Amino acid sequence: xxxxxxxxxxxxxxxxxxxxxxxxxxxxxxxxxxxxxxxxxxxxxxxxxxxxxxxxxxxxxxxxxxxxxxxxxxxxxxxxxxxxxxxxxxxxxxxxxxxxxxxxxxxxxxxxxxxxxxxxxxxxxxxxxxxxxxxxxxxxxxxxxxxxxxxxxxxxxxxxxxxxxxxxxxxxxxxxxxxxxxxxxxxxxxxxxxxxxxxxxxxxxxxxxxxxxxxxxxxxxxxxxxxxxxxxxxxxxxxxxxxxxxxxxxxx
Numbered sequence: 001x002x003x004x005x006x007x008x009x010x011x012x013x014x015x016x017x018x019x020x021x022x023x024x025x026x027x028x029x030x031x032x033x034x035x036x037x038x039x040x041x042x043x044x045x046x047x048x049x050x051x052x053x054x055x056x057x058x059x060x061x062x063x064x065x066x067x068x069x070x071x072x073x074x075x076x077x078x079x080x081x082x083x084x085x086x087x088x089x090x091x092x093x094x095x096x097x098x099x100x101x102x103x104x105x106x107x108x109x110x111x112x113x114x115x116x117x118x119x120x121x122x123x124x125x126x127x128x129x130x131x132x133x134x135x136x137x138x139x140x141x142x143x144x145x146x147x148x149x150x151x152x153x154x155x156x157x158x159x160x161x162x163x164x165x166x167x168x169x170x171x172x173x174x175x176x177x178x179x180x181x182x183x184x185x186x187x188x189x190x191x192x193x194x195x196x197x198x199x200x201x202x203x204x205x206x207x208x209x210x211x212x213x214x215x216x217x218x219x220x221x222x223x224x225x226x227x228x229x230x231x232x233x234x235x236x237x238x239x240x241x242x243x244x245x246x247x248x249x250x251x252x
Contacts, residue, residue, distance in 0.1 A: 001153075002041040003104045019204075019212050020071050020134045023050065027058040030087065037155045039089070040148060043117060044099045044110050047091050051098070055137065056089035063124045071134045071234075077124025084124040088132045088140070089117050089148070107153030114158060117148040135234070135245055183235060187249040192223045196237060204236040225250055 001007065025046060027039045039056055046054035059065055063077040063084045077084025091097045092115050099116070101109035110116040122130045122143035130142025147158040182195035194203075196218060203223065205214035213228060218237070225233075228250045237244045 002045045002102055002108055007038075007041060007045065019206050020067065021057075023052065024055040024057055026056065028061075030058040030060050031083065031085070032061055036148070036157070037150075040110070040117060040150060040155055041108060043089060043091060044102055044108060044150075047098055048102055053091040053093065053097060055091070057086065058089070059086040059124075060084055066128065067134060073132045073134055074128035075122045075124040075130055075132075076126065076128045079123035079125055086122050086124060086132075088120040088122065088137065090119075090137050092116060092118055108150050109152055111149045111151050114149045114156070115147040116150065119146040119148050119157075120144070121146055181237070181239075181244055181246075183246050183248060187251045188225055189251055190224070190226045192225050192235070192248065194218065194221045194223065194237070196221070196239075200238045202238045206234045206236065207231065 023046065025039070025042050027035050027042075030036065030039075035058070039058055043054045043056055057065060057073070059075075060077070060083060062082070063075065063086055065073050065075055065086045067073045073086075073088070075086040077086075079085070092112055094112065094115075097112060097116070099108060099110035100112070101107075120132055120140050120143045122132055122140060124130075131140060132143065133139040144159065149156055149158075182193075184193050184195075186192075200218050203214075203216055203218045204212055205223070205225070205228075207213050207228075213233070214223070214225075216223075223235075230250050230252050232247060232249055235246045235248060
């Protein structure tokens, strides 16, 4: 029940502010305590509340997910001796992704062709050998994709499936290539020039720690970066095909 009194959605800038976790809800002690259904219901609430895709990260007991300054999550645990896994969940990137039935007093249905939520299941090892990229929520190593869906309040998990978000992300990459988004110079000292042949409502810059250092509407094709400290940054541009991300280096 996504509207159970214990399912109140908090987290409105009242805990920590990390851009990589902007639309992410986390959970722990996951499989052993059967918290998948609760987590799934939170994702449904957030997707409906924001009218946008929601994301989740969860880990089993004795599993750690460590995210480096480049947004790469590495999973630590004692696999294969134990079932030490982390899970990276996302509302499917198909055009119609919202829950089909989510009303007070009615069992949740979030099916969407039995693939409402895509989950990448990553084993945790002592050396943190396997990873997942939080920049695109697509690129991973050592894990496997699953389909999660709920029909009339019952959670189902289908294993050994591919992530069908890949086609959409591929189309996004082709759109970006066809429309020739260009960012230069790189490295840059004073101003970044953007060749963006579409309307966009928001441009953001993030530093290597994932902190947002600039946000504005793209009113001109120049972004003044002269005040930024030298280092690596990520530019994020909202586009009709989804967010476009590009790293660049600021030099003195």
